[in-house]
Amino acid sequence: MMDDRAVSIQISHTLSLAITALLISGLLIATGGLVESRQEQAIQSELAVVGERIATNLMTADRLASAGGSTAEVQVMVSLPDRVAGSGYRVTVNSSTAPPQLALTSTDPTVTVTVPFETTTTVDGRTVSGGDVRIVFTPSGTLEVRAA
Secondary structure, three states: OOOOHHHHHHHHHHHHHHHHHHHHHHHHHHHHHHHHHHHHHHHHHHHHHHHHHHHHHHHHHHHHHHOOOOOOOOEEEEOOOOEEOOEEEEEEEEOOOOOOEEEEEEOOOOOEEEEEOOOOOOEOOOEEEOOOEEEEEOOOOOEEEEEO
């Protein structure tokens, strides 16, 4: 007569390990989406703050230019983070919309936030990478957002 007890213990142990691995995999997959969602919310919040800072400084430069400042006098430095929630970003000035707006877009994951601004001086549309920027009143009478 053969003894099957040793085989049943091995099968039981193998099945227990397989079930545990499946449960842990399911848990990791389920929480992975939650973590990504939280990261996108953090990026969106940080981009909104960065956009508001740029918009505020654009309006400050506009007031200086409107008050008769020369191109050498009207330069506003804005200290901004290079990354938001671990992601790089770009700032695009879109002056063709009404009202004009800043579009801030992160690189990974892709999240876009728009921030409107009001100026009497025309703002040239351009794109700069995240980080410190300089707002300059050009000799052509427009404002430009440049990388610092």
